[in-house]
Each structure stands twice: as C-alpha cells, then as structure tokens.
Amino acid sequence: MDLMVVVQILDSTLRLATPLLFAALAGLISERAGVFDIGLEGKMLAAAFASAAVAFTTGNVWVGLWAGIIASMFLSLIHGVASITFRGNQLISGVAINFLAAGLTVVIAQNWFMQGGRTPTLTGSARFERLTLPGADAVRDVPVLGPLYSVILSGHSILVYVGLLCVPLTWYVLFRTRFGLRLRAVGENPAAVDTAGISVVGLRYAAVMIAGVLCGLAGAYLATALSAGFVRDMTAGRGFIALAAMIFAKWRPWHALGAVLLFGLLEAIANRYQNIDLGVIVLPGQFMQALPYILTVVILAGFVGRAIPPRAGGTPYVKER
C-alpha cells in the first residue's frame, strides 16, 4: 500500500465523516438536554431530499441548504411537541420520525420529479463545489505535509469545514457559556433547573431545534456535496452510525470528532477494498460495515470504559404541583 492510497483513503475519510459529525453533534446536544433522539436518520433523510429538490428547482445550492435545514427543523418540532409538550415516549417519537421521513421523501419525490422517488442529478451551482484552501497548490510538492494539506485537508466543500468548526463551537457553547451549563443541567436534573426559575421546556426545545439545524446540514451535505442528488433511503443507516459515534464519544464534542473520523475511516476502507487480508485472517467487507455497530455495543456494555448517558435522558419532565 503506497502513500498515495493512504492519502486517498484519508481524504475520503474526512468526506464520509462529515455527515456523521453533524448528526453526532446534533444527537449530542439533544441528549445533553435530556431528549433522546433516535430520529437523526429521518431528519437527515428529510433534509437530504428537501435540499436536493430545492437546489435542483432553484439552481442554487444555498437555497437548497436552507430548505434542508427547514425540513429537518420541522421534524425536530414534531419531536419536541411529542416528547416535550405532550411528554410522550421520546424513542417512539424518534422511530415515527424516521419512518415519516423515509415514506414522505419518496412519495413527494415521485410526485414532484416522476423519477421513481429520486431527484434529478444536480449539476453546477446546484451543488457545493470543492474549495481549494489558500496555498494548497503551492505546498503540494512538499513531502508529507504537502499531500496532508493539499489533498486531505483542502479540496472539500465548505460544509466539511463548517462541520469541523462546529466541534469547538459545540464544546464552547456547552462548557463555557451560561446557556450550555443550563442545557447540561436540564439533562441531568431538570427539577433543579426549574427551581432556579429557568424554563425546562424552553431549554429542551432549544436543544431539539439546534439538533434539527445540525441534521439539516448533515442531510444537505449528503445530497448536494457528497452525492449529486437525492435517492431513496440515501442516509442508509448513517443516522444510527452517528448515534453510535455519539455514544462512543460518551457525549463529548471533541471525542465525537474522533469517533466519526474512525467510523469514516472504516467506511472509506470498506469502500475501497472488498476484503481485508490481515495475513492471519481475511476480514470480509461486511465485517467492516458492521464494525461501528459492534464497537458501539462493546462500548455500551462497558467493556472498554463505560458510557453513561445524561441522567435525565429519555424522561419527560413533569412539573411538581
């Protein structure tokens, strides 16, 4: 395996990790506020469709991006109404959102474009273009650092960099601002937050809607940058891999970046090789696909450090009377 192959794999690692990163951060913020979100998949899917459809119709990818975010936030709102206002089961609500998105996207796409539940292929300004970072061409021939900067870091769509910036931003908001402190408190002990005169409902809605924005970015990236258009069920379990990454990272932003890069790497390797020959044993490609899920089960089971979710996660808050 020569250096160029390694560089190419790392390059696609970053690309494949980006939708996972947005979605994992979305789940992280929602669950830190005590609202389980297994509807990441559905929100991504809805955003992917809405962004591709609108980008194709308007020919402007930025309008598409906004459409994706709005679609995802709409599903977030449903999740909020069901699990915060009506104190329903957050897991069931998430399941419903996943199916709602899976069904509606295809029904609307078929009705809109008549292409069997997909959007036409996006071209030109309806897609996010690849950016070349400043100086990327100049350092291309520098050994090691050259390919690292000009191939792996440079040459992605703007959303990849937005995603990377979201990591410190999420960390800062969660751990260095008053809002973040309250958000985390509401996920651990909502009664205490309520006693302090801060609205539990308001904070949880805020967290759920932020998750909607991030899932919107994830879906829009998927349909308008990673691929060129929407196809049926194009998220293909990425929402659940993101959920896995979030647990893997034990609900911490920087660790989430590490987790999605790891899972992105696994996907990149699986895409490139059918089987992986380790000399002693040949790993089938399907094993690589299943590895994120297996790792998550192992982590959840506490065999490699314990993953403890926010204490009030999954329980609706009932004000004392």
Next chain:
Amino acid sequence: MSTRRIPHWADVVLVPLTSVLLAFALSAVVIWAIGEDPWEATVLMVQGALGSSYGWGFTLYYATNFLFTGLAVAVAFQAKLFNIGGEGQATMGGLGVALVLLYLPWPHWSLALLGASLGAAAFGAAWAAIPGYLQVRRGSHIVITTIMFNFIAAALLNYLLVSVMRPAGSMDPASARFPAELRLPRIHEMLEVFGIPFSRATPANITLLVGLLACVAVWWMLWRTRLGYQIRTFGQSEPAAQYAGISPLRVTMYVMLISGGLAGMMAINNVMGEANRLLMNAVEGAGFIGIAVALMGRNHPFGVLLAALLFGFLYQGGAELALWTNIPRDLIVVIQALVILFTGALDNMVRIPIARAFAMVGARR
C-alpha cells in the same frame, strides 16, 4: 401520565381509535396534497386487499408476518422494554429456518415445520437475549443495542449469503432452495379440503394458524401464568417488582427470549412458507411494522391481531394502489409512521382532551 381517570372502555377503544383516525386523516391529506383522490384511493385499497380471495391471500400473508413481529414488540412492551430489534431477530430467524431445512433431513413437512419453528425461535431469541443481558448486567440501553444488532444481523446475513450459503454457480445472494416436499401447505390447499375455492396465487400458508396459536399462547402466558404476572408487574414498576422478589435479570431475559423468539418465528412464514429459500432482506421492514402494530393493539395479543390484520390490509392495499395510481408504495410507510406517532408518541395529545371531556360530563351529572 394523566392524573384524571377515564373509563376502561375509553382507554382500550376510544383513545386508540381516535389516534388511528387522526393518522388516517393525515394520510388522506398527504394523498390529497399529491393530487390524488383520498376516497378513490381508499376504495382501490379495499377492493385490492379485500375484494377478492387473491387480495385476501396477500393480506393474510402480510398480517401473519406482522402478527409475529407485533406480538414480539408487545411482549417486550409489557415489561416496559422497547425491542426495536424485531427486524434483526426476524433476519436471524430466517437463518435458523434455512439451517434447519438445508442441513437436517426431514421426513414430512409437518415435522419440518416444527423443527423450523424451533430453529427460527432459537436464533431470534438468541439475537434478542444478548441486548437483554447487556441491559441488566452492563447497563447498556436495550433500544440502542437492539438497533445496533439489526445492522449487525443484516451485515452477517449479507456475508453468509454472498460468501458461504450461496450454491456454487449461482449469481444471486440467496441460499439453495429447500427440499420441495417440505413446502408448507398454502391456504388454498387447506381450504380445498373443505371444498372452498381460494386463489391459488397467494403466499398465505399454514403459518397463519401457527400465528393465531402464538397469539393465544402469548395471552395465556401474560395473564394466566406466574411469569406473565411477573412480567406485567416488572413493567408497571421495577422497584415494586424487585421488592416483591422478582429478579430483573430473570424477567428481562425471559421477556427478550420470548420476544426475540416470536420475531424469529416470522421467518417460517416468509422464508419457509413463501420464498422457500433464504433471501437477502427477506424481512422487508416487517420487524419495524411490529412496533406500529403493538402500539395500535395496546400491547394486548388480541389488539395486536386486529392491528396486524389492518396493516396486512394496508400493505396489500398499498401495493394495489401503487399498481393503479401514481401513489408509490411508500405511502404505507407514511401511514405506519403516523400510526406510531399518534398511538405512541402523541398518546397524551389524544388522551388529555378525552379525559377532560369525561371530567366535564362527570361534573355535570
């Protein structure tokens, strides 16, 4: 949780019925919004699913799948466990059926049915038992682990069908065909004995009766046995159950074994009864429909039976709809989502106004 009490009949009939009607009303809006006529669509669905013995055959076939997965989710719900893993457990059940039928000699289909049922139940139960054990002993959330196990099962089956079980020379990722003499009797063959004509082209088979038996057995287990009492107590209040000497590990393990076994047994309908070989993605989402079926059936075996029939009707009707109109089959996924949303997550939205209405009527008296 509502503080107001509502009569029992309203709880088991009025609330779910209102939720389902809301879900259907919204589905009608969706049909209308894409420029089709909801009434015409309904008529087409009813004709397509219930208007002929052909339609009934498919409706019953699908309903049998959903009966098993619905019972699986319902049993787990009774213990307040949310088993989203029906899809993976049914996939593994299919593997169990295939192994039993391909590698063991069976003299007659009836014995093979028994063996295949055991194989399907064992594989499904094992696949559900691991998340159950991990929840009680290692504190990992059963919802997340069962989701992960769905994906792991899909990958495992993909590997086995592509690399191990595929017969030499065959291109499609599927197992070899099961022996022809082990084919399960179809509904039309069973009805012929009584001289009743029935469409010969449908996959509905004797598994339907097994499903009905399972339905009664689950009811018996839940309300007539000590284990059922422990399961329901555990579901109502875990601390109370523990105080009464009920072991969480024991109850969780039994519930997940039964739940996974039921989901796995779906495979005798689709793998043994219909395809006659193990195919990739044979479950086709039936494991997830089980969630909607259980929620709608209020986790009661007979409610589940009714809900399974309704979803069987929707599934077959939806297929007919896709055939004759421009409404894709995915519309049933939307209906399924709305049913889960209204009967599951938005239960209080329906329940609280109904409770208020009862309180007002009660106050007037």
